[in-house]
Amino acid sequence: MTRVLISGSGGMLARALQQSFERDFVLAIPREEMDITNLQDTLKTVHDFKPDIILNPAAFTRVDDNELFPEKSFLVNALGAGHMATAARQIGARLVHFSTDYIFDGKRKVPYREGDLPNPLSVYGASKLAGEKLVRKICSEHYIVRTSWLFGYKEGNFINYILQSLREEKFVRAAMDQVGSPTFVSDLAGAVKVLVEEPAYGTYHLTNSGFCSRYQLAREIARYNGCSEKMILPLKMDDLNLKARRPCYTVLDNRCWRDRGFHPLRDYHPALDDFLKR
Ligand SMILES: NC(=O)c1ccc[n+]([C@@H]2O[C@H](COP(=O)([O-])OP(=O)(O)OC[C@H]3O[C@@H](n4cnc5c(N)ncnc54)[C@H](OP(=O)(O)O)[C@@H]3O)[C@@H](O)[C@H]2O)c1
Numbered sequence: 001m002t003r004v005l006i007s008g009s010g011g012m013l014a015r016a017l018q019q020s021f022e023r024d025f026v027l028a029i030p031r032e033e034m035d036i037t038n039l040q041d042t043l044k045t046v047h048d049f050k051p052d053i054i055l056n057p058a059a060f061t062r063v064d065d066n067e068l069f070p071e072k073s074f075l076v077n078a079l080g081a082g083h084m085a086t087a088a089r090q091i092g093a094r095l096v097h098f099s100t101d102y103i104f105d106g107k108r109k110v111p112y113r114e115g116d117l118p119n120p121l122s123v124y125g126a127s128k129l130a131g132e133k134l135v136r137k138i139c140s141e142h143y144i145v146r147t148s149w150l151f152g153y154k155e156g157n158f159i160n161y162i163l164q165s166l167r168e169e170k171f172v173r174a175a176m177d178q179v180g181s182p183t184f185v186s187d188l189a190g191a192v193k194v195l196v197e198e199p200a201y202g203t204y205h206l207t208n209s210g211f212c213s214r215y216q217l218a219r220e221i222a223r224y225n226g227c228s229e230k231m232i233l234p235l236k237m238d239d240l241n242l243k244a245r246r247p248c249y250t251v252l253d254n255r256c257w258r259d260r261g262f263h264p265l266r267d268y269h270p271a272l273d274d275f276l277k278r
Helices: 013-018 039-049 063-068 071-089 122-138 158-167 187-193 215-222 255-259 267-275
Strands: 001-004 027-029 053-056 092-101 144-145 170-174 202-205 232-235
Touching: 001 013, 001 039, 001 158, 013 027, 013 187, 039 071, 053 071, 063 071, 063 122, 071 092, 071 122, 092 122, 092 232, 122 144, 158 170, 158 215, 170 215, 187 267, 202 255, 215 232, 215 267
Parallel strands: 001 027, 001 053, 053 092, 092 144, 144 202, 170 232
Antiparallel strands: none
């Protein structure tokens, strides 16, 4: 049986990964039991369990808080990723590390390919990019999976925030000038399960197909829930006065995934339907 270690087990993607690897022998471990910023803890856990595959969705993901705590940002998202890569290399495990569309500056108007030049606008984006670099340098048997706009079962993310606001009959402000591909964690986790079956190491963009603005997405959610689309107010990202700058356009071309012969992930609409139905 394949032995799989999953970091940051309480996280949204980590939970979906636990489901998609449920037929394997999985150790899903919370931050309290394995803090990836602590090299000794990380090495001990990995050496004790001896996984064949390490999945590293653990990250400091609150984008605005990353601006406030840049040291923590680089500790978790960069050094922590490096520790996971060191552990994977020491025991000869394959490592799947997750990264983000926020490594790009969003100034393009066509989908980003894996080889396009990163230029992060935020501390979060910069720390995730540094994490990618460490993983590439330390562990050759790596898959770096860049994804975007995750939705799933976790309070506080964009879709759940809209649902909550609509339930409370509150108006929702959403940016018209931020465009990306919403991605269902269950679809992503299923694709990762397929990916690790092949020694096709490298960097992948992996998102649901299709794209929209945050404003369009919020309207789609309102419509789906039988709420008036007038509850959604359009505005520009700058008007939101967020601490971290976000890239405007981060549609990711899943080119390497397709070139390797893998099936593209479905459009985000049916994925959103599935999520909202549940
Ligand atoms: N969410 C998105 O829209 C999105 C988009 C693109 C890429 N990504 C990437 O996808 C991955 C998963 O994202 P997600 O939304 O599932 O994140 P999430 O729900 O915030 O989960 C992250 C998990 O990591 C844990 N963690 C934080 N610091 C840790 C540490 N030092 N050691 C061990 N665990 C630690 C957190 O635990 P605590 O809660 O206890 O701190 C949390 O359980 C991340 O790498 C993220 O950068 C996410």
